[in-house]
Amino acid sequence: MAQMSYLDAVRTALAQEMRRDPAVWAVGEDLGRGGVFGQYRGLVEEFGPARICDAPISEAAILGVAVGAAMLGTRPVVEMRFADFALCAMDELVNQAAKARFMFGGQARVPIVVREPIGMWRSSAAQHSQSLEAWYAHVPGLIVACPATPADAAGLLRTAIRSDDPVVFMEHKNLWGLEGEMPDDPDHCIKFGAARRVRAGRDVTIVSWSAQVHVCAAAAETLAAEGIAAEVIDLRTLWPWDRAAVFASVGRTGRLLVAHEAVAVGGFGAEVAATVAEQRAAALRAPVRRLGAPRALIGYAPPVEDAVRVTAPMIAAAARAMVAGQ
Amino acid sequence: MAQMSYLDAVRTALAQEMRRDPAVWAVGEDLGRGGVFGQYRGLVEEFGPARICDAPISEAAILGVAVGAAMLGTRPVVEMRFADFALCAMDELVNQAAKARFMFGGQARVPIVVREPIGMWRSSAAQHSQSLEAWYAHVPGLIVACPATPADAAGLLRTAIRSDDPVVFMEHKNLWGLEGEMPDDPDHCIKFGAARRVRAGRDVTIVSWSAQVHVCAAAAETLAAEGIAAEVIDLRTLWPWDRAAVFASVGRTGRLLVAHEAVAVGGFGAEVAATVAEQRAAALRAPVRRLGAPRALIGYAPPVEDAVRVTAPMIAAAARAMVAGQ
Amino acid sequence: MERPHAAAGVPAGRNLDLGRLRAHHRLMLRIRALEETALRGLAEKQVFGAIHPSIGQEAVAAGVVAQLLRDDILLSTHRGHGHTLAKGASAGAMLMELLGRAGGVCGGKGGSMHIADFGVGMLGANGVVAANIVIAAGAAHAIRLQGGARIVCCLFGDGAINRGPFLEGLNWAAAFRLPVLFVCEDNGFAATTRAAALTAGPGASARARALGVPAEEVDGNDVLAVEAAAAALIAAVRGGGGPRLLHARTYRLTGHTAADAAAYRPADEVAAARARDPIALAAAWLAEAGVPEAEIAADRAAAAAEMAAAYDAACAAPFPDAAAAFRDVQDIGSPAEMPF
Amino acid sequence: MERPHAAAGVPAGRNLDLGRLRAHHRLMLRIRALEETALRGLAEKQVFGAIHPSIGQEAVAAGVVAQLLRDDILLSTHRGHGHTLAKGASAGAMLMELLGRAGGVCGGKGGSMHIADFGVGMLGANGVVAANIVIAAGAAHAIRLQGGARIVCCLFGDGAINRGPFLEGLNWAAAFRLPVLFVCEDNGFAATTRAAALTAGPGASARARALGVPAEEVDGNDVLAVEAAAAALIAAVRGGGGPRLLHARTYRLTGHTAADAAAYRPADEVAAARARDPIALAAAWLAEAGVPEAEIAADRAAAAAEMAAAYDAACAAPFPDAAAAFRDVQDIGSPAEMPF
């Protein structure tokens, strides 16, 4: 176990996968200078510009090229820079990458990893802050990973690179600097669809993913001090998502709160809450509850940006009310 | 009241709005020859090619041009031909049209209507059959309309054209030929966020929108013959959506079933079901229930296409089980 | 056999390889027969989705695609039957696909707009105009990474050059000097719209050159001219010269889809185009070169018979089962194992 | 005043309008001072998001944008402070925006990347490269529909010409013969990447011409040359001649953002570019034309003082309240009235 930042964890895992499998290559803007966040730092020196491939500002080409190159057996890791720019390549991702295998009756495989840094970060405003993971979860053919810790980011990235189907890999920009333990094993892969129990508790289940997991953990800390034991579950992947883990936890706690940074309306929290309400109604001692951003845009000025944040006090208050039966 | 097809209803309403307001114009591929489904038939003859504007195959330009033209005070009606092709203009729709007003502090208004024909229709296969209304409902700044009848299509289109904010207007391809009553009043606008009660009933509330409404109505017919009174609610718009109507109905029936053609996972049914489970738990006599397509792609061969359809028997069976307390 | 042809419409100043011309003619006949059979299937409600016939454009498929090697990669469009057949796909499996049968090239899941045969390097038609251009650049990028002499051929229409991926794909291919032959199959129309009316500037070739892709124009109804131009460009591409574009001017003799009566075109324009039907041109050259009319008629009959038999076989073949809807979506999180 | 300039670096063969040059110089000084103040704001943690300085590129803003009429429309990029100021926005309201204050041009909701002043026809910077190009075509399309002599000016970088909207927007503008002046502000870099390395073919002008848009190239550090070229093109556009493109070659003296040390550039390249700083060039011409050094220094000081005062005012101004987050999202279904 080494101590490592989230950024270094994914950087290390990518390098390890590139050493392991010569078919793996990365493509995106500015990668040769380390990428916009430094997440590719040092890689061109080791792997050369053919495998750490600089791209023009051309997201549709970056993704479309990856689809074609994947069909011929290479394994591209595609950098979208900000998740928001992936909107420039939505046909390539949704109509092409996600559908090719099925549409061609199994003849095509599209083993690509599409890295999409998400989330609010330093007043980046409306076009550089979005979290659209719910979109991808709704698209058959795609896998969606939203790691919250360095170890998960590395382990899920390895699994993503080894996956024969397209994976949307969403790193949260606010997590780049987060330090954590990183397993030494370069083959440490994390299964898709296996949630992580961040903290055990018997009173309420709090489900989350990505950076919001840490906000939930902070809320659980507060609640613990008040004698409320919250169980925090990090889904890690939204498709597939670990229904069994959530059902088991709700079976114990009888209460489900889902919290995420994305807009609540149509967010993936709705899927989790609806599924539990449908399939585990008998276990529920309180109605399911969701917390997400208001259906509002993300502004530049800190007070405006903060107005759409789901905070630890909000989560604690919601959990408290649920436990109190309000 | 005239009897009219869904197609003629929207065609008529568009013509009426264009007569009413010279700022309204339509832009898209092949409009001068009536559009791909004939929904613009005859319009270029009346309004000329400047206002029924043929476009190159260039969805990003069609939508981007509409955004710029709307900012200067015109009111473009944008034809995307198949909803699937709107993925080629996702940046323009989501990063630009939906955000401009907010991002520029209220300086911009983007009164555009983006017409996106959705749904399964005659073996159109994976790239011409999608229903991604849930995506747009998740995007702040957008209004989402999914009319099910000729009168609603016309009334909602008028409201959409008169709206000062961008509207995604989803017509179901399978409904073009549907005949129905059409109010004569050329100012007959239907408020966004006002659901329509298709059929009253005390035993179970079935919520739906677009073509699926008719499938739900057929299921309700079957159920009625068995003595189960299903109330069918057509949301008509997904954002805003008529929570009050759904809450009131569930308050009466104690049971909520949401059915839609789109993929169930991450579909807008999750939003409706989760909201009711959260906010009307006490009224529920059975767990909420959703029916949508499996998280699978849409195939060409009829048996494959049919495998992802939500049918009237499936809806009836689900409602029956809910009423029976299973 | 070699002789100059000037008089009866045979392209002048060219050494005619009669064997090749005959092969082109046979292939074009097979493409025509395949599509006429598809239209029959539509009329008989055996074919389900939209059909975009390439009737009148067969010389591009025969002249370009038939020059590729089996190992080369092909990407096509919604109007891709001819390209697919020319690349070597089985007509039987193609017709099964159009009829949505389990034995189709895509197991009946793709239909006409997604026809593909990866076994012969045909990586798919595409339902989204111009989407194949960036995918083609990617296939060529993979070839560059993997080494080898394969090339990629990517066909698209004159309408496609107004979408962004045309610029992005050509720029990519040229910036990385990738082995791609782009072919703009210019049939004058983008669906019901005259493509030229909304295409600014001098067109596909000029755009390609401005993107660093050398380009040639050719009469797309003259299969020999197409072949000659394609052969030269393919040699340059295969030789490592980077991408090339061939702009082939032809004409769509039918409507955009089988459902389009194409009433927006003047009758004399269509008549003039019919007079330059690429198959008729080739047949006339063959006749003039001494091939007996009976042999030409026999080729025509053979093509029709082949497709009729394939059609009958497809009609008799089983549909995929419903479970096929859940296969090949994805391994992990598959709808087959995780019903909602 | 008119005289030829050859010796001391003053562009030869040109009739110098000293008043205009002085105005250009003042505007460039104000842009420079504004951006240096923004950088100071970043260092002092008063500015929050990313800042993309246009330091070294001011001659494009002064030479092109200042030629537009108030009624003309401008669309800019992430690197748009100079353009916005040149179009007539208030420096005070701009700095308030960069500091996220309620009094900012966008009420503090946009920040640097979305700076806009619709009151002076400045329809926005854009956080998405090339997205403004199709929007600009649309603004021009509206002008066509509405009538009137207004024109649209759309600026973008050399990196933007590799995105699809470049093709789609120019094709649209040319196909509809719309009144747009496109300006490719070529600073050599797309973020940390040399744009030319991944841009195939001869570049922006050739691409524009192939799309039916006549184009000119100009030394983008020579404000008089930029002005002359822009004036000619604007006259053509305003005269109904359809779109034009100006390709202005300049250099980004800073990193891509304030956070980018730009270590990827050789020091001598940067030194050479610094020697051609457009403001220094203009100052030298002024001096040579007899403007006393003290006056030039006074202009410089005035610009700095203006921005320092605006900065102080912004620092003292209130932030928007949290409710601003729910305003101007949408009328119906607004988060203000429909909390989730």
Ligand SMILES: Cc1ncc(C[n+]2csc(CCOP(=O)(O)OP(=O)(O)O)c2C)c(N)n1
């Ligand atoms: C992105 C996109 N927009 C629109 C369509 C609808 N469409 C299908 S084919 C076609 C015309 C294409 O014209 P062209 O590229 O010239 O090819 P052709 O049909 O003439 O072979 C159109 C508009 C589409 N499939 N994809």
Ligand SMILES: Cc1ncc(C[n+]2csc(CCOP(=O)(O)OP(=O)(O)O)c2C)c(N)n1
């Ligand atoms: C679609 C998109 N891709 C990537 C980015 C990230 N990005 C912001 S500015 C920039 C470089 C732009 O280069 P250029 O167009 O030359 O403008 P310059 O920054 O040089 O002024 C990049 C890649 C973006 N904003 N939008």
Ligand SMILES: [Mg+2]
């Ligand atoms: Mg065409």
Ligand SMILES: [Mg+2]
């Ligand atoms: Mg640049």
